[in-house]
Amino acid sequence: MRIDKNHIQDTNQKYIAEHNRHFDFLSSLLSGKGYQIDSIIKKLGDFQVAIPSWALGAGGTRFGRFSFQGEPSNLEQKIDDVGVLHALTRTAGAISLHIPWDVPNDYNAIKEVANSHGVTFDAVNSNTFQDQESARESYKFGSLSNASKVIREQAIAHNIDVIKIGDKLGSKSLTVWLADGTNFPGQANFQTALTNTQNSLKDIYGELPDDWKLFIEYKPYEPNFYSTVIQDWGTSFMLANECGDKAYTLVDLGHHLPNTNIEQIVSTLMLKGKLGGFHFNDSKYGDDDLTVGSIKPYALFLIFNELVYGMENNPQNPYPAWMIDASHNTKDPLEDLMQSLEAIQEAYAKALLVDQNLLREAQVNHDVVKCQELLQDAYRTDVRPLLEKARLNRGGALHPINAYRSLNIRKNLIKDRGADSVASGL
Numbered sequence: 347m348r349i350d351k352n353h354i355q356d357t358n359q360k361y362i363a364e365h366n367r368h369f370d371f372l373s374s375l376l377s378g379k380g381y382q383i384d385s386i387i388k389k390l391g392d393f394q395v396a397i398p399s400w401a402l403g404a405g406g407t408r409f410g411r412f413s414f415q416g417e418p419s420n421l422e423q424k425i426d427d428v429g430v431l432h433a434l435t436r437t438a439g440a441i442s443l444h445i446p447w448d449v450p451n452d453y454n455a456i457k458e459v460a461n462s463h464g465v466t467f468d469a470v471n472s473n474t475f476q477d478q479e480s481a482r483e484s485y486k487f488g489s490l491s492n493a494s495k496v497i498r499e500q501a502i503a504h505n506i507d508v509i510k511i512g513d514k515l516g517s518k519s520l521t522v523w524l525a526d527g528t529n530f531p532g533q534a535n536f537q538t539a540l541t542n543t544q545n546s547l548k549d550i551y552g553e554l555p556d557d558w559k560l561f562i563e564y565k566p567y568e569p570n571f572y573s574t575v576i577q578d579w580g581t582s583f584m585l586a587n588e589c590g591d592k593a594y595t596l597v598d599l600g601h602h603l604p605n606t607n608i609e610q611i612v613s614t615l616m617l618k619g620k621l622g623g624f625h626f627n628d629s630k631y632g633d634d635d636l637t638v639g640s641i642k643p644y645a646l647f648l649i650f651n652e653l654v655y656g657m658e659n660n661p662q663n664p665y666p667a668w669m670i671d672a673s674h675n676t677k678d679p680l681e682d683l684m685q686s687l688e689a690i691q692e693a694y695a696k697a698l699l700v701d702q703n704l705l706r707e708a709q710v711n712h713d714v715v716k717c718q719e720l721l722q723d724a725y726r727t728d729v730r731p732l733l734e735k736a737r738l739n740r741g742g743a744l745h746p747i748n749a750y751r752s753l754n755i756r757k758n759l760i761k762d763r764g765a766d767s768v769a770s771g772l
Contacts, residue, residue: 390736396440396468403769405673416759429463436742470512475525490546523563527570561596594622616656625671639689650697
């Protein structure tokens with residue numbers, strides 16, 4: 347499935363006059379306040395978010411999964427779907443693979459498919475939270491933390507294999523998320539489980555190519571409900587420090603207890619040079635993996651305010667890897683992902699409008715009211731014309747979802763793949 351650029355241009359013609367009016371008004375308003383509009387638009391255009399291969403089909407829960415027609419049933423089709431997203435939004439220029447769901451049969455052919463869409467390969471993700479058919483040992487009671495050395499060695503070997511697969515594709519990082527934990531008190535020794543995990547991660551870290559990074563994810567609960575081995579950012583941070591300079595903490599928005607101050611976590615990690623990656627989603631109760639910005643848009647903006655500050659003031663922290671990690675239980679997955687991409691760009695644009703110098707002055711003067719006004723003034727600005735201009739400059743759609751629907755992309759995917767095709771993964 348490929349979208350002709352001329353078709354995108356044709357759909358844009360319906361909205362170009364309205365866009366120009368809105369953009370001219372906002373540009374005049376912001377320029378009058380001293381903002382460099384061209385610089386903001388360039389930053390928005392350069393901001394690329396990876397699409398996870400497992401998010402291109404319908405999601406589900408432990409209670410059930412309702413398939414969405416025309417899902418990608420192989421890796422080539424998944425890359426094609428990311429190509430559709432990138433063609434429309436111009437901000438989805440990478441795909442993140444999950445192994446063993448997405449092991450290529452022909453690496454050169456897969457790279458050619460990705461190159462044809464202008465898509466690169468982001469972090470590769472290992473899977474030790476499920477038992478694979480070919481595996482001799484079970485991860486029922488943990489993987490890298492397991493009391494059994496044989497099981498730990500199997501999990502370590504899998505992660506090393508994932509590194510080799512990613513290296514062939516041009517990836518530069520490995521993300522490790524562990525489901526390891528316990529459901530009942532006394533089931534495992536906390537110190538032994540953490541020590542085993544630390545030693546296992548060190549073994550994996552030792553196999554990283556020189557120009558790679560290791561991202562260590564954390565999560566407070568689920569699928570285990572009494573304890574999780576890597577339960578919070580502090581544990582991840584500690585493990586990353588134990589591994590070495592190429593290891594970093596990865597923040598997933600859904601991997602926190604309700605009302606956790608995620609923006610403070612982000613700020614601390616960037617100050618310490620250890621924020622490696624960021625997974626975007628939204629939630630109401632726990633790790634709901636909902637559309638980005640659909641529940642807590644102001645919280646997302648506050649997080650981006652810290653990200654923008656850190657990217658400008660913390661040279662000790664590498665440029666973070668961005669990825670969406672969401673589940674589309676009732677929406678068209680591609681439409682849901684476009685909504686997430688829009689919300690991410692919107693929060694980023696608003697954060698770029700925060701006058702950090704004035705904010706710092708208000709903070710020093712303990713002017714709490716002024717601090718709030720500066721943040722909320724940026725948040726209340728309708729920045730959508732800036733996003734539209736960034737897409738337009740790069741050949742994307744002014745309104746991606748409208749273009750997606752008017753071009754009947756889902757209908758064409760169903761026609762090509764069938765109504766019963768099912769994406770691999772969860």
